[in-house]
Amino acid sequence: MIRIGVDIGGTFTDFALTGAGPELRLHKQLTTADDPSRAVLEGIATLAGAAGIAVADVAEIVHGTTLVTNAVIERKGARTGMLVTAGFRDQLDIALETRYDLFDLRIRFAPPLVPRPLRREVHERLRWDGTVETPLDADGVRAAVAELVEREAIESLAICFLHSYVDDRHERAARAIVAEAFPALHVSASAEVLPAMREFERWTTTTVNAYAMPGFDRYLGRLEDGLAALGFAGRLYLMSSSGGVVTPRTARRFPVRMLESGPAAGVLMSARHGRDLGVADLLSFDLGGTTAKGALVRDGRPLKHYEMEVARCYEHKRGSGLPLKLPVIDMTEIGAGGGSIVGIDDRGLMRVGPRSAGADPGPACYGRGGVAATLTDANLILGYLDPGFFLGGAMALDRARAEEAVRAAAAPLGLDLVRAAWGIHEIINEDIARAFRIHAVERGFDARRATMVAFGGGGPIHAMGVARKLRIPRVVFPVGAGVMSALGLLASPLSFEVARSAPCLLRDLDGPRFAAILHALQAEATSFLRDAGLADADIRVDRRIDLRYRGQGYEVEIAVPDDDLEAAFAALPARFAERYAAQFGVALIDEPLEAVTWKVAAAGPEPALPASPTDAAGTADATAARKGGRAIYLPEAGGFADVAVYDRYRLRPGHAVAGPALIEERESTVLLRPGDRVVVDPRRNLVADIAA
């Protein structure tokens, strides 16, 4: 079966094709920002041509896009109205009533996507237990929407009622009224988007969904038409932020779930590598031009999270964006990348990032007018990057400019060039390690038993340094690291996840009722897969519940893999106690247990990726792959030392390389420090062990 993965990034749109011959085919071309579907269609035609197939031969196209993210960040979504429970029109302005930074008096908050004049109150009210206090005012709904459509010219509508996560009868009834009166209007109802309690976040999520819906629908229409014109008759899927793919029909209903799907695909590919390598605990590490991202994978599955923030509006600070509730791959992201700018913080110490020179003007060494010193400049000065082999030689780097920039940044701190450059490199390693350490600790994840999978343009240079700090013993540099997201798209199963808030004390439940709650969610989650044509036998279900002691505000997630749900119910307290003690190391508490959020993910079969050609391991002698040598800075040596440089494309399974050394490929360079040892595995991944 021929499949194509297409990932749209900020600069490049990446393509990966499998199934036409034994080799994986890759393609990269510039993103067409004005209409991203253009690059997608051109690239698919180009790639098919190169593979000697017709687009009509392609069975599946899996697509990841930043379209939704960009619409929200650039505020280019549809004119959107909102129907809201009477008395709560201002909730989007009132927000969370908290400051995310206590010391900075000038913090700003992201303005709501639906401005106050486009919100209309509707008489209706449910009590907290789902009983009706005020029935829905159907005429009021009609009148409000008529005004919003006719006078305010809205294109999309968010229906947001209180307590709809318990019972969404009013939201459904309002939707039906609107559908009848205005069939062309796009509608998003909050409980459908995600039935989670906390009205501000649920409603904000719903407004993002509504805001993105018309534009996303048009984009998909253009894409589908374009693909049809190329002769494509297969299935199109879209990548979601939770690490599964969905049908265009589902994607049109829930565009908010397409946020940040590219990075999710990269993590999924890491997880796939981990499974191939038999690794239980894995840290996925991606270092790009502006940010570093980390995600944890346990037993082959990326950890999930149900909150995210989009469109931060004040110095990238957590809290300055729109807080959303939706299933996403649990990622930590910090402003550390190749373009991160060197500065002096208020303490008078060196800082790198979060400000970034981006790709334009980019680091000083790009010679495109950038004068600020960046991480890439430092890595060039330290010899880790070859000025003549950046992007495989497609772009020459200017060492003199890099030195000038770093010298200028270092002078006020009284540091010499090399000390400053190494400081920049090391500060980034520390910043990343610190962020990943906290992320791991908060999730009860022991990095010392984990394997790291490193990719992205800068990941391989910094991976061994970061891994050392986290005491991660092994790092894998996968094949195709430059197009991890596009590959990840091909590795993603069809899936849909439902998370419902239904707080209740376990003692008020019994086995049958417990099972009934999960079965209902399971039916909902699997319905999206059945609609896509999957048979029940092919659907795998993953259930998890968030539990806490009554009186606490945070929960611990417990998996319920059991077939016998009633027996699982009986075992819950013991499982919780074990997990709680492992995570927080505290004595048990005699408070009753409360279940808060119920999560069910349904997934189809994992698509088979053609196994990369595996060669029998040959000799360990990698001399044949050596392409030269150069002096690099080695802190262990107290200065510069000559090391061997290897060509990754000439390394064969079984070859071993001992650090200090460099292994170069087009998009990145692996830096091995003294004591590190790489062996090429049968799939041509580089597996590096750190000396204990």
Added chain:
Amino acid sequence: MTERTFDPVSLGILWDRLISISDEIVETLVRTSFSTIVREGYDLSVMLFDREGRMLVQGTRSIPVFIGTAPVTLAHMLERFPPATLRPGDVVVTNDPIIGTGHLFDISVMRPLYRDGGLIGYTMSITHLPDIGGMGFSAAATEMFHEGLLLPICKLFREGVVDETLVDIIRRNVRVPEQVMGDIYANVSACEVGARQLVEFMREYGVDDLTPLSRAIREQSERAVRRRIREIPDGTYRNRVAIEAIEAPVHIACTIEKRGEEIAIDFAGSSDCIRAGINVPFCYARAMAIYSIKCITAPTIPNNEGSVAPIRVAAPVGCILNAQPPSPTAGRHVVGHFVTPLIYGALADAIPDRVQAASGMANIITVQGRRPDGAPLATLYFVAGGFGALDGLDGASTTPGPSNMACVPTEIWESRTGIMIERKSLRVDSGGAGEFRGGLGQEVVLRNDTGHPLTVFSMANRTDFPAEGLHGGLPGALREHRLEGRPVHPKSRQELRPGDRLLLLEAGGGGIGDPRRRDPGRVRADVALGFVSADAAERVYGVKV
């Protein structure tokens, strides 16, 4: 031991790692806490100290109360239990308001830290407990003895063995013993984790002695803060602020002497303590003063002894900002939060582009009664007023200041309490007008749907004295409570019968600059959004819409 020096790279790396250790412990405490005010308001802190008892770092996310108090608490602990008498596995605790953070609710938990048998430092964590007996979280006490259990400095653990008598005393004196002990043990465990991580840190980075590092951190911080203070013009600045109290208003006053790189703040001229739980121990008044200065000078410099060294604070013994036992202090924030507008008002002309107009402040409402199912109900409801404006920036609506907390969402509140929120909306025209407008307050209607009588009281202010504007900006709207349409004093205890409605009108923030200088386009935008009425636009701003 050889003296180590640190360059601007390695000092930053070591320092940030230490802050990260304390931040990590803070997050663990928040996640396991049974106290609403810890979770929603980060009413807690974590600190690491060197062998000399000098603070290296403090967790980033804490409320201002904890700035600069911990070294004093530790000094008292070490006076009671000199370092030579401490043993590995000891855990020292106290909630004494005067040497701690100002009220009995905060427990300080300290663990001495050993490496290869030698004392190398201390870790301390402080959290606001869910209960401490007495009258609950209110200003109603007339003596500290009414406010609950006071634990003098004592050992909760001796060489790893818990003092069962002490645990029994605590358990028998509080309303929710499981939760209180759960939170105390979480602190003990947090200190242990902190200890392990600090030892690990020393091994990893080859630091044999924390003292030189601690000195470098202090010196670097102090230099940075001094640099920023130097930018404020020298002079003597005074201000006086009136605050609603229980009967007659009280006043707080300050004289700020700014000379070179130092600031001295004296609260002389403030009223005497009163017989209600709103007196402020000096530790709290000092913390609020340092916090206020920090926000307008060096907000990003981490908290430690160096960053507070250039700021001296004094208050006459027995005045309301230096309360002595047995003056009650449970609601110390009621008066203490006014230290911020007091100081900003004093410095308004010296640094007009940095100070903030007064904020509407948050309203913390205590609710006692029964849930619909008959179970006892005792909880807090937070509602924020408007944030004060700054030069160049409108105040954010419904944003608390100077302290911080988060509102419990309506859906969670109703399900936990059975108290219905009928309405929660912005209060038009409540933001103080100005070239930069104060943040709007809000209107909230609570309805007693529990089926049981409900007692409600608050410690809120801004009922007589609004959030003042600066430089010609106008004050925000006053705070009001109305029970079934009839005005009631927020500080009085009110009984809500089933079905009764309580309307909360939250105060707006003060504006900055003459409203007539406001960009007319922004006035029109405010009218379009409904934040300002067309009438006020014309009358106050001179803009016809």
